[in-house]
Amino acid sequence: MSLEIEPVAQHSLPRQIADQIRQAIIDGSLKADDRLPTEGELAVRYQVSRPTIREALKRLGAQNLIRSRRGPTGGTFINRPSAMDLSDALTSATTLLVSMDAFSMEDIAQTRLLLESNCLRLAAKHISEAQLELLQRELEQQQDTTLAPEQFCASDVRFHRLIAEAADNALLSFIMFSVIEALQPISNMVTSRYMERSVIIDQHTRILNALQQKNGDLACEVLAEQVSYLTEMTHQAKRNKLGSSA
Incomplete structure (x- = not known):
């Protein structure tokens, strides 16, 4: 999995973060079933709060681009959206x-x-x-x-x-x-x-x-x-x- 982290401006942070992850999916840096870093790890990488990351992930979830799974092998994974x-x-x-x-x-x-x-x-x-x-x-x-x-x-x-x-x-x-x-x-x-x-x-x-x-x-x-x-x-x-x- 390869996810490039770019600095983001302060306005509309969740949208910009979601757009960066979405672009990584489009260009193939992130592939179906890849596991994303945890909310905490993403917050550190993007230098934003966890609620901001949570909102960005909600945006991606609304587009069915990611899915969450609980348990020892759980986490947030890249989805393969259907037509x-x-x-x-x-x-x-x-x-x-x-x-x-x-x-x-x-x-x-x-x-x-x-x-x-x-x-x-x-x-x-x-x-x-x-x-x-x-x-x-x-x-x-x-x-x-x-x-x-x-x-x-x-x-x-x-x-x-x-x-x-x-x-x-x-x-x-x-x-x-x-x-x-x-x-x-x-x-x-x-x-x-x-x-x-x-x-x-x-x-x-x-x-x-x-x-x-x-x-x-x-x-x-x-x-x-x-x-x-x-x-x-x-x-x-x-x-x-x-x-x-x-």
């Missing part, structure tokens, strides 16, 4: 930024359209009968008129996650999962009072039909229609909100 862990972290960060209006609706719509269009074209080539069946089940659930808005939105998210999975590209699916989980629920809940479910269901039906026909271009055309529709509904929701608060 799901990293996707969850990316989703959380993206959700926070979206909720703070860090991105415009145009940015969100364009990003989703670019990424999911690629997913659809790949899915048209690789989708299995089992995956088509799962999409059909989600579509049937969406057609249930007694479905609560949050249940409809959850089914919508699952529908688009299935498309990302069917692309059969691990990295693209990883990125797309984060986009879907972060952006779509917010977009759906904003527009749920304004969008017509029948429009979404019709669009999903045509996307499914296009995938059944292995026609990626047609599926992309329908997706573009859906993204445009949802963007307009979001703008309408914001206009109405501004009007009611005036």
Whole structure:
């Protein structure tokens, strides 16, 4: 194990220490299952208090980069985060930024359209009968008129996650999962009072039909229609909100 210790400034010490350890993991100086020095040893090396080290380790733990184990062979060890862990972290960060209006609706719509269009074209080539069946089940659930808005939105998210999975590209699916989980629920809940479910269901039906026909271009055309529709509904929701608060 090799851990380079660099002096840190006095402001935001826990964050800087956590960033140094995280960088050591990224560049390979620290590897999965390596044991970190104890809190006391780290405090001496960094010339900070133990509570500061404890806070830095909490930051790393929140990112699932380290794990603790008790007992004679215990200690703090470098974790091997799974793709799901990293996707969850990316989703959380993206959700926070979206909720703070860090991105415009145009940015969100364009990003989703670019990424999911690629997913659809790949899915048209690789989708299995089992995956088509799962999409059909989600579509049937969406057609249930007694479905609560949050249940409809959850089914919508699952529908688009299935498309990302069917692309059969691990990295693209990883990125797309984060986009879907972060952006779509917010977009759906904003527009749920304004969008017509029948429009979404019709669009999903045509996307499914296009995938059944292995026609990626047609599926992309329908997706573009859906993204445009949802963007307009979001703008309408914001206009109405501004009007009611005036």
